[in-house]
Amino acid sequence: MLGEADGVVPDGTTVFDDDVPGVANLDPALLGALRQAAADAAGDGIELYVDSGWRSPEYQERLLDEAVSKYGSKEEAARWVATPNTSAHVSGDAVDIGHVRARAWLSEHGTSYGLCQIYGNEPWHYELRPEASGHGCPPTYSDPTQDPRMRQ
Ligand SMILES: [Zn+2]
Numbered sequence: 001m002l003g004e005a006d007g008v009v010p011d012g013t014t015v016f017d018d019d020v021p022g023v024a025n026l027d028p029a030l031l032g033a034l035r036q037a038a039a040d041a042a043g044d045g046i047e048l049y050v051d052s053g054w055r056s057p058e059y060q061e062r063l064l065d066e067a068v069s070k071y072g073s074k075e076e077a078a079r080w081v082a083t084p085n086t087s088a089h090v091s092g093d094a095v096d097i098g099h100v101r102a103r104a105w106l107s108e109h110g111t112s113y114g115l116c117q118i119y120g121n122e123p124w125h126y127e128l129r130p131e132a133s134g135h136g137c138p139p140t141y142s143d144p145t146q147d148p149r150m151r152q
Pocket of ligand 1: 089094095096122124125126
């Protein structure tokens with residue numbers, strides 16, 4: 001049975017919820033950038049909710065299995081869910097932001113914190129690209145199958 005200890009995130013979790021392992025186990029630099037952004041977003045009346053953050057390999061495997069069932073093949077599932085070996089969620093380097101307004105705010109302001117969208121088909125998925133604050137985020141991949149990191 002998967003639970004919070006595997007990275008399952010309760011509804012209403014924000015980037016400040018240290019007692020939720022899915023948040024607490026994120027890379028400290030990513031978490032720091034998210035909290036800085038969240039503090040500024042709060043000034044605009046926006047909270048940055050976390051739909052998913054760090055995940056155990058078991059949780060990632062479950063999500064992959066579910067995606068294979070849903071999309072009918074491993075190839076199609078790979079456009080949406082990475083394997084436990086390749087997922088940036090398992091390494092604590094990715095966060096899925098919840099709520100439309102929070103995503104819209106981060107889409108507009110994230111770059112200055114180094115928070116970048118990586119995949120065109122996943123507007124909720126953010127990773128830290130520290131160089132982005134000076135140079136802008138790198139171009140997005142249309143989906144994860146285009147990402148060389150996913151071919152390890
Ligand atoms: Zn994600």
